[in-house]
Amino acid sequence: MQTSYLIAEIIVIPLSGWLSKVFSTRWLFAGSALGFTLTSLLCALAWNIQSMIAFRALQGFLGGSMIPMVFTTGFIYFDGKQRVVVAATIGAIASLAPTLGPVVGGWITDISSWPWLFYVNLVPGLFVAIVVPLMVRIDKPDLSLIKGADYLAMLLMAVFLGCLEYTMEEGPRWNWFSDDTILATAWISGLAGVAFIYRSLTGANPIVDLRALKERNFALGCLFSFVTGIGIFATIYLTPLFLGRVRGFSALDIGAAVFSTGIFQICSIPLYAFLARRYDLRWILMVGMAMFVGSMWDFTAITHDWGAHQLLLPQALRGMGQQFCVAPTVTLALGALPPARLKLASGLFNLMRNLGGAIGIAACATVLNDRTNLHFQRLAEHLNGSNEALNHWLVPALDATGKASEQALQQLWNLTYREALTMTFSDAFLLVGLCFAATLLLAPLMHKIAPPSQPSADSH
Template sequence: MSNDAAPAAGQMPSRRQMLGFGALGLGMFLAILNVQIVAASLGPIRDGLKASADQISWVQTSYLIGEVLMIPLTGMLTRILSSRYLFVLSAGGFALSSIGCALASSMEAMVAARAIQGFMGGSMVPAIFVAVFRLFPDGRRGAAMAAVTVLGTLAPTFGPTLGGLVTAALSWHWLFLINVFPAPLIMLIGWRTIDWDKPDWSLARHIDLTGTVLLTLALGGGIYVLEEGHRHGWFGSVTITISSAVALVASLLLAFRLRYARYPVVDMAPFRQPLFIIGSAYSVLIGIGLFGTVFLQVLFMDMVLHFDPVTIGVVMGISGLAQFFLTPLVGWASDRVEPRLLLGLALACFVAAAWWLAGVGPGWGQGDFIGPQVLRAIAISFIFPPVSLITFARIAPRLVPDASGIYNLVRMLGGAVAIAGLNSMISLREVAHRAAGQADALALAFQDAFLLIFALCVLALLACCFLPSLKRSAS
């Protein structure tokens, strides 16, 4: 199958290709799992590395920075290396960097290892989206995307649960070492079964190194400013001012290069399709809802309620359990229900969950999180398939690798910005509430953060009413 080939009408992938699709799914699961597997164990990691409370979010943010730097490069790298070579190399690098995380003895070493781990895992996320559109015909892509959705949403949901149990039973080091065991298996399966495209080594001479550097400075610098700005007094700090200027200039130069370079680091042609722009905007919201709400809840349970890792894991596992039972319904609905209706249902549940969580307080117990966790599970389960179908509805097969990279980039970027921005917001709002003489200032700061997510979800729900209708292909 050539790089530009699409499956014939009704033609399903072979068993061998389905095995390769499964290996890609497990790779994506591990890559996304590792964003949140540390969430319930940030306290023990902080103590083990002797880090401060406002530094510990870098354990998650550095991973996301690595991911968002790699994801837009996957389109170019897939054309050069092929899906098979890129996946095998990424899985191997992911395993090695996981060992580096486990052996880290300082915060600096952990941040570096996590950034590399995220970078290597970044290519495994969009790879499966490329496979969906390369292997499955139109009438079956909804069900395939539902399967991807289950893996992609259960990973961050069960991450805190699994992480809390592993930390309690062994130690936080094993949060990273467990990645080493499945890596050889998926590398072997991937090498033998991923055959739907071929490498084009001649494209290597066209690698846009300048664009890659500008992309790194723009994304990395921007996230650094969001994460560290409140700690250094924002633009009263020379470091933050210089970092902001570098990120801004790099962004402007990158925009110019993407427009005029003959072989840009990211092909922006998908943005010529209005539906792709709309889908990408909703993908940002998914990143905020998926990672931001988990980050806030886990941090609230740790800092305000002082739950131990196992308790945090059990509470967060409620959402994962609900998603598991929703799986058959999601698969059935994805190929039968108008995408706008599914999207509206998901956003309405996000709105309700965010409003519920905006009432968090020191008196909350484990049972108080059940309602918002179930609502969040419904939202996450049903939002991925319609957004993915809307995003890729008009994308030509040859543009799928780049489109998949951009689509996943903006979602992960939304998550990275959410974690960094919400962390800064909590610090700022806590200071403001204390200055106003209000009791429970920290809890009030978390309420403000959840209200912000609520407002974003309300706007997205209103925008959903104006989306165009998509006619489904016959199965």
């Protein structure tokens, strides 16, 4: 279910710029909201796993274009210092939503049944689909673009991103390239990706503006968006998984334990807006990435008895770090681009965050698979007759023949596995922190920008 949604979403995100030119921003956004709402209803009514997978794929395809259009619209409607607040708000929402997802999802599943995870989308979805066409006036549709569109590039991009997402999502489960299907999708993705890049750089009317990567700020902004995607989605993946596997928390308990991240991110929005009006965004970005590194370093001390209290400090740093990373990256990367290039560039920018998330989750899943076995073996090497603590622990469990009971050995195995798994989570958090540390010093290479003055929304 998750893979089908992500494959469809990751394909349509870079297409959103071209689609908004064809259908206009307001009608594409309204159509996407309506499509997402209707497919939410279909998901709630799904009668088996096959129908659910199909409806989730359709939901991802129809709703995926909303994300980059929000960024584009914010930079078209606002200029000057207002962009600081806009970038802070949009960036916070974009990173806060997946953070609060476990909280809302845990609460819904605890008090009701799973179809309500989709029913809750109906009212707000219909509201957005109705209000956006009435209030948003940015551009007009240009259906003539359909005739001259580069459909070969679209096909290559769909194959490239679809196979890449499948490889990233399913690779850890099937031991990567030892599986023939994973190996095949990786090769197909690589070949289609090379062909798509060549086509986009040589074509007259590319559907994705790869040439925007010539701009230093945009290229580095995409890199920071990629790394931020790793941090946001990998930690959202790791923390609930730890609380579920090691602590045995319920969905609602997990949501309550990770809720502090969202609280600190929301509280840091006014602080970011205050600082962004007075200081260079590049230094704020470096502070945000340093806070994320500090958060991951705190996570490396994780033990099997960590709960909401122990998670408070690292999650506070992560919440504030997310705000101080995402918002300045959006402004530095997109703020200096002319309005004519915003639509196509925004799709690529948002794609990088999703790709970072997919690769980050896949890497963490691989670490959990491989390092858990390694840590278990190393711990097991010390569980022998020379270990006095072990002997003392096993004495009450010895039978008449002097052998430990099967129940005691099983309990010992469970304890060893728990500690090995906890040590592996520490390794995964360290890996995420290293990604941020490796890119932190690149922030000063970006140009300090003054957002260009541009026409108001009414003149488009």
